Amino acid sequence: MKKRNLGEGVFQICNGLVLLLVSLVTLYPFLYVIFASFSDPLKLMGNSSLLLKPLGFSLGAYKKVFLNPSIYSGYMNTVFYVTVGTLVNILATCMAAYVLSRKQFMLRRVLTIMFIFTMYFSGGLIPGYLLIKDLGMINSRLSLILPGAVSTFNLMIMITGFEGIPESLEESARIDGAGDWTILFRIIMPLAKPTIMVILLYYAVGHWNAWFHAMIYLRDADKMPLQIFLRDILTRSQLGAMTGQTDVEDVGQTIKYATIIVSTVPILCVYPFIQKHFVKGVMIGAVKE
Structure with missing residues (x-):
């Protein structure tokens, strides 16, 4: 097996980061729906930022x-x-x-x-x-x-x-x-x-x-x-x-x-x-x- 040079290593890292970002962008809408369904309605109405966890629990x-x-x-x-x-x-x-x-x-x-x-x-x-x-x-x-x-x-x-x-x-x-x-x-x-x-x-x-x-x-x-x-x-x-x-x-x-x-x-x-x-x-x- 040939050792990977520096360029190939950088490419693999960048490629992995891009794929991870695409996965998060794809997964986040579904996670948002799950978090919102368990959130307190009043807190959810007042939220204008990213939803990374349920706001309260209901x-x-x-x-x-x-x-x-x-x-x-x-x-x-x-x-x-x-x-x-x-x-x-x-x-x-x-x-x-x-x-x-x-x-x-x-x-x-x-x-x-x-x-x-x-x-x-x-x-x-x-x-x-x-x-x-x-x-x-x-x-x-x-x-x-x-x-x-x-x-x-x-x-x-x-x-x-x-x-x-x-x-x-x-x-x-x-x-x-x-x-x-x-x-x-x-x-x-x-x-x-x-x-x-x-x-x-x-x-x-x-x-x-x-x-x-x-x-x-x-x-x-x-x-x-x-x-x-x-x-x-x-x-x-x-x-x-x-x-x-x-x-x-x-x-x-x-x-x-x-x-x-x-x-x-x-x-x-x-x-x-x-x-x-x-x-x-x-x-x-x-x-x-």
């Missing part, structure tokens, strides 16, 4: 959030939508990507163009609502799962990942008598695991944060996801603070940060289990030989 904002009985049903509904919705998304996307990645499929180019067209043009909100209504899915959990079963952006990533698998594996499997379903589920999908895990994370985060379609299509409160209830709590706290209602004014400044923590931390816990696949999955197809 759980009033979290009490306002969790004393709402709808929060728990919202959590259960969101877990259902994330679990079932992501499963449907992955299966539908993998099946579509398998078909569109087969070079011998004659309609491959036509169907790919049709999928890509939907990335740039859509019918809009009213036609979409009328379609869901005609399909009988208004106030149905299916309205949050089936219409978005396939994301074109994720489909393109999946197609690229499937195309990177050698065709010789499929040919040898067909010689042994394997059909398309066997090839997809026992050969293609296991080999494309990094890509699938990345797409799974994208879909799961999308379902976890979704609230707009639930607000439009659902009517019953017992079917609403968590984000709808958190939005209602935040809206009521802001209106109460504006009208001077003392029962919400005292936590009006911190409840918005508490809702962010409640809605963000659970999905963040999923990332460490997928992190090892993330870089490899998103880089598939970036380099061609």
Whole structure:
């Protein structure tokens, strides 16, 4: 091993300092939200400097959030939508990507163009609502799962990942008598695991944060996801603070940060289990030989 000269050492130190600064800048907004959610509202209102620790200590904002009985049903509904919705998304996307990645499929180019067209043009909100209504899915959990079963952006990533698998594996499997379903589920999908895990994370985060379609299509409160209830709590706290209602004014400044923590931390816990696949999955197809 050659000894590093002085210039290389200085570069490494500067590079480390820059990366550390970038990490702190990236991490600080999240730390600010955590500190603010536990801070005393009155002290937080009077603070105009950097927030490096909680100002006092108060759980009033979290009490306002969790004393709402709808929060728990919202959590259960969101877990259902994330679990079932992501499963449907992955299966539908993998099946579509398998078909569109087969070079011998004659309609491959036509169907790919049709999928890509939907990335740039859509019918809009009213036609979409009328379609869901005609399909009988208004106030149905299916309205949050089936219409978005396939994301074109994720489909393109999946197609690229499937195309990177050698065709010789499929040919040898067909010689042994394997059909398309066997090839997809026992050969293609296991080999494309990094890509699938990345797409799974994208879909799961999308379902976890979704609230707009639930607000439009659902009517019953017992079917609403968590984000709808958190939005209602935040809206009521802001209106109460504006009208001077003392029962919400005292936590009006911190409840918005508490809702962010409640809605963000659970999905963040999923990332460490997928992190090892993330870089490899998103880089598939970036380099061609």
